Amino acid sequence: MFGTMKLVMVGLMLTSLAGGVAYVYKLKADNAVLKENAIKLEMAVTSQQEVIAQQKKDFDNILQANTELNALKFTLENELKALDDKFNKTNASGKKRDIGNLAMAKSKVIQKIINRASENAQRCVEIAMGSPLTEKEKNATKKSQINSECPSIANPSYISY
Secondary structure (H helix, E strand, O other), rough: OOOHHHHHHHHHHHHHHHHHHHHHHHHHHHHHHHHHHHHHHHHHHHHHHHHHHHHHHHHHHHHHHHHHHHHHHHHHHHHHHHHHHHHHHHHOOOOOOHHHHHHHOOOOHHHHHHHHHHHHHHHHHHHOOOOOOHHHHHHHHEEEEEEEOOOHHHHHOOOOO
16 A cells, blocks of 8 residues: 555656646746747837937927928018008008009009019018028118018018118
């Protein structure tokens, strides 16, 4: 009976030992998989941090461009108001200026004025859309040299008196 008991005990011990060895090998395999997953996770985190940094940089660039566009919009709105004021002046007798009657009376002069103002306004649109300033526009300082439709963006050297 002791012989069978010893055999059962030795069998249990060997089975336990084999189970323990198998468990250790399984833990080693799991550990290798976890290390690979940790490396992949680190790479993903680094990649995501780079993406976040680029998004922050892009966001800052967008904010700066938005600020510049808002400043340009404000300038153009002020110039539009000034242009509107030019056309809606009242004369000495208190009547509103009628450009149609004036054009009928002095057609050559009004045609020349309107053509020049149209050219200036077209140049203002070109500048607002990103066209670079010419040297003549950059260096204009006298009222006779400036683009009177949008002097703040077309003639940076001009100071209104």
